Structure formats: structure tokens, C-alpha cells
Amino acid sequence: MPFTPFHMGPALVIKAAGGRHFSVLVFGIAQVAMDIEPLIGIIKGWTVLHGWTHTILGATLIGIAVFLLARPLCNWILRRWNRELEYHKLHWLRSPEPVTRPAAASGAFIGTYSHVFFDSIMHADMLPLRPWSADNALLGLISIDALYLACFIAGLAGVAIWFALGYSSRQ
Numbered sequence: 001m002p003f004t005p006f007h008m009g010p011a012l013v014i015k016a017a018g019g020r021h022f023s024v025l026v027f028g029i030a031q032v033a034m035d036i037e038p039l040i041g042i043i044k045g046w047t048v049l050h051g052w053t054h055t056i057l058g059a060t061l062i063g064i065a066v067f068l069l070a071r072p073l074c075n076w077i078l079r080r081w082n083r084e085l086e087y088h089k090l091h092w093l094r095s096p097e098p099v100t101r102p103a104a105a106s107g108a109f110i111g112t113y114s115h116v117f118f119d120s121i122m123h124a125d126m127l128p129l130r131p132w133s134a135d136n137a138l139l140g141l142i143s144i145d146a147l148y149l150a151c152f153i154a155g156l157a158g159v160a161i162w163f164a165l166g167y168s169s170r171q
Ligand SMILES: [Zn+2]
Pocket: 001, 002, 034, 035, 038, 054, 115, 119
């Protein structure tokens, strides 16, 4: 997806439901990792931007790499984030640290697989089941505008639930 941040919308809803068993940070790193190939493709002028990284197979490999490598970085970001919140007396918005292995795994793999799912709906060069199938049954499932809107609304709802849960549990 050219607009990587839109992938974060559904993640915020999953976070609201999954709590500490799902890392939004690891999910975010998975989105960036998935879109390295299209980014290089745009710079180099490739005709196919969504190649092997945007398949179930590629998403599995990238998910494994993100799961193995992202935790130290996420723990560092989380420590700084929590310290910032403490400083501003917003401790009720703190996230539990460190990122657990299950939270990293769910963030990484829900991240890469959902990325392939959403990109399959909107990109004509996607072949998510390669090398087993050259079909993309998801292409055009809903319009791109509707997809963006759904991701945006999901993001707003996720943030609202996150605030509400944090606020209701504050001491
Ligand atoms: Zn993508």
C-alpha cells in the first residue's frame, strides 16, 4: 500500500481487543518491513511493485524476521514512550513493558498477513498465493476509497477504545 499508515487502523482495533497480547509497535515495524520492496521499486521504476514480499510466503518470512529482530527496538521505544507519559502525568495511557514474545508474534504475523490481505484488494500487481496460484480473488473486493475509509474509521475507533479503557482503569 503506498500509504503504509492506513494499515495501522485495524491494528488499533486489535490492540483494543487484544491488550497486552498484541504489540502495535511490532505490527508497525512489520508494515514498514513489508513496504521496503515497493519503495525500492518506486525509486527504481519497476513495473511490478508488489512482488514476492507481498505473498503469503513472503509475509511468513518477513513475519519471522520481524518477530526475531523487532523486540529490542520496540522495548526501547516503549520505555521512552512510558517515561514521556509519566512526565506529562498521563500514566493511565502507559503500555505494559517489555513486549512479550506472544505480543511480538501476534504483532509480526497479524501485521504481515493483514498487509497482504489489504494490499491484495487494491493492487493489480498482487499475486498473494504465488507460486501456487496466479489468481488474486481479493482484487477489487471493495473500492479503494471504501478500504481507506474503513481503515481510517477502525483507527479512530481503536484510539477511542484505547483512551476509554486507559481512562477507566486510571488510579
Ligand atoms: Zn504493501
